[in-house]
Each structure stands twice: as C-alpha cells, then as structure tokens.
Amino acid sequence: MSKKWKWILGIIVVAIVLFVGAYLVGVKLRPYSYHGMVMQSTEPPGDFTLIDHNGNRMNLSDYEGKWVILYYGYTFCPDVCPTTMMQLGRMMPLLGKKAKDVQVFMISVDPERDTPERLKEYVTYFHPSFIGLTGTPEEIADAAAPFGIYYKKQEVEGASDYLMDHTASVTVLGPDGRVRLIWPYGTTSEEMAEDLLHLMR
Amino acid sequence: MSQPDPSPPPPEPPQDNDFPEERQLLPSFGSVKLVWIVYGVFALLLLITFGFVIFQPIKVLPRVRLAPGYILTDQDGNQVNNEQFRGKLTLYNFTYTRCQPPECRQFDSIMKEVQDRVGEVETYDLPVEFVTITFDPEHDTPEVLKAYAEEMGADTSTWHFLTSDDPKQIRRVVGTGFQVYYKERAPGDFEFIPTMILVDGWGIVRGIYNDRIYVADADRILSHLNVVASEAAFSKGANRVGYEAAHLFLCYAD
Secondary structure, eight states: OHHHHHHHHHHHHHHHHHHHHHHIIIIISSOOOOSSEEOOOSSOOOOOEEEETTSOEEEGGGGTTSEEEEEEEOTTOOSHHHHHHHHHHHHHHHTGGGGGGEEEEEEESOTTTOOHHHHHHHHHHHOTTOEEEEOOHHHHHHHHGGGTOOEEEEEOTTOSSEEEEEOOOEEEEOTTSOEEEEEOTTOOHHHHHHHHHHHHO | OOOOOSSOOOOOOOSSOOHHHHHHHHHIIIIIHHHHHHHHHHHHHHHHHHHHHHHOSSOBOOOOEEOOOOEEEOTTSOEEEGGGGTTSEEEEEEEOTTSOTTTTHHHHHHHHHHHHHGGGSOOTTOOEEEEEEESOTTTOOHHHHHHHHHHHTOOTTTEEEEBOSOHHHHIIIIIIISOOOEEEEETTEEEEOOOEEEEOTTSEEEEEESSSSBOOOHHHHHHHHHHHHHHHHHOSHHHHHHHHHHHHTTOBOO
C-alpha cells in the first residue's frame, strides 16, 4: 500500500523532471535555427562605390556600423523583386527600435532604365528608409560579382521591353561588413525579422 | 538453556506500522532525489556538449564566403553562369594553357582524377560539376580551351572550361571574386598560386585547396565532396541542430 504510493510518487516526480528537462533542452537551450544560410566569412567581400537615389556617390564602407541588407533587382521587375521588397518593407516595423541600425539597399541590375529618380520612387514605396543604388554597368558588375550575384538581360520575343534574369537572394552584412546571412527567395518578413533580431542581440 | 543473549536483540522489524518509514522516504523523493535528478540532467547536457566537442560526431566544412556571380564563355562558345551550378557541388580551378608542364598541370591532373573517381563517392544524388577558368583570356579563346580539354581527356559534359572576351570580367571573377592571386609577369607568363575551390549548392565557398588552407589532393577533395553532400542531405529538422552545433564548435573535416 505505502510502497505503491512511494512508487507512484517517484514516477510522477521523475516524469515531471524529465518533462521539464526535455522542455529546457528542446525549447530554451536549443541553439537558434536561422531561416537563412549562416556564413562564417572572416573578412568583408570588399567595398563598392555606386550612386544613391538622391544622386550622391556612396561607398558601401560608409555604412560600417550598420546592419546592411543588400538586394539586387530592378524597378521594371514584374514579380520577384516587388515580393521581396515588400517582405523587406514589412520586416522593418517588426524590428522595433533596432530598425534604426538596419539599412536596406536595392542595387539596380538594370542601370539603363533605372534612373536615381525612378529608383527613389520605387524603393521608398516599400519603406521610407530604403535606399536605391545604381551606377555605370561596370560599377554594378563590380558591386554584384563579389556577392555571388548573377544578372543578364533577357530579350522578350516580340516585345520592345526586356526582362532581367538575376539572382534573387538577399544578403545580410554585419556592422563589420562581413556577410552574415543569405536569405533565399521566399523568406517571409517574420522570418527575416526573427533572424535579424537574433543576430543583433 | 535460557541464558540471555549478551548482544542487544535486533530491533523488531515493524509489523504493520510502516507509516514512519514512509514519512522518512517522502522528503527524500521530494527534495533530495529531485535535486540529484536536476543535477543529472545538467551533467548529461554538459557531457553531451563536451562529447560533441571532443568526439566531433558530425564533421562539416566552414561556409567561408560567397562564390562570385558571373557569366563566362565555355569551350564551345556557350554562355555559362554561376546560377547553373546552384543545387550542385562545383569544383573550380584556375590556370592558363600557355603554362609549361609540369609546373601547371598538377592541379589539372587532380581535377581529372576527381572527375574520374567521383563515382566512388556518396553524394546523395547531388551532381558534381567541374569548372576551369583561365586567367589568360586573350590567348585562351574557346577554341584553345577546347583543344586543351581534349588533350587532357576531360569529360566536358560535366567539366567546363571558361573564358571571357572581357579581361576585366576575368579579373572580377577570379581575382576579386574567388580571391585567387595571379599576375602577368611578362606577356604570356603568369605568376599565380595554384588553387582549387569547392563551392556548395548555395553558391558558398566550402573548401580552398592551395597548400595553405588545405593541400590539394584527390582523396581529400573526394571526401570533402561527401562531407558537403551529407550536410545538404541530412541537415534537416532535428539533425540541423547537430549540424549547426558542428559549425559552432568548428568540427571541421580534415
């Protein structure tokens, strides 16, 4: 009778401890799993110089100390770019106070059509803090290659306009300019904010 | 013989009154044992962590940096870009065909050996591609590269020999992008650090073989192909935690 109680009590205590332990291991102590691909680069991929949407020349290195997010796209982009830009725009309020430490750039891969004015109108539509960048084809090539970005003009049959085929991922640089994360196309604003807030802790 | 026992009689075992015993046992379950179980859980956690660091059950290769984006021209005159190799493992090397053997052919023969033996390696259906980029585009036209590939006996279905009609593009991709040192000492004579680079399906550099970071040899590269492919195949769900821990604790493959 009393032995039975002892056993029952013992089992209950062990069960509670195991449950709490499993919870701690599984939820609280588990290393954070990023939605993006984490990089372990030891040095920045290099500087670049472009023209911002106000027509001023800028260097990437001017933004050291900020969390810089690079997205390569173009304003005539029919689907991929607006989707990603919208996710980035929605991410900003989710960052709360930390949003001021983040700078999002959209680098045009279509400098032929993307004037600074057009870029400004486009990127600030998604978030007022966003900055559009453009430059000569040569400068853009230099700014894209080190970040693994490919782009190519695609003539559309029977149309006077063309499309740009381009890498659609988003690159996150730390305050020291090192590449920290790559978000594939389709990462949501919540996932981006969660990753960024975790990185910025 | 009723002599009394000199030793005190053993205490009578309690017959039906095990109530006090229970009272005594209760707190031992409630407090002492509980504490020990908590210690046990933490000790186990610590042991797992130490075990992980010491025994390194999962080996990975670091995500060194981004491989460059590019469009180049292959030995048949077709345009090739880095996005074509997304979702595949790609082994790069860099050379120029005017280089006189044996100085320059060593890394080409390692590439050749890896291509010939890649079937021995479990890559979990991840295709493996090979890319040789020339840093002498003015001499190494597609035709020259085609002859070079044929002479080497390279299987050009998975081995691409790339050049560009714009020398600046080569500098951008090989020099700035892949960070491979080369310099034209005299016309047609280059000084360079022979390098092979392994890039994963995300376009991330995972292995650099230039005798400084890893010595280039076919066995090591083949085993690295398996390491990167295994991560791509198994780093999902709960296993991902293990793989990320391996990155965190720098459990790098030899």
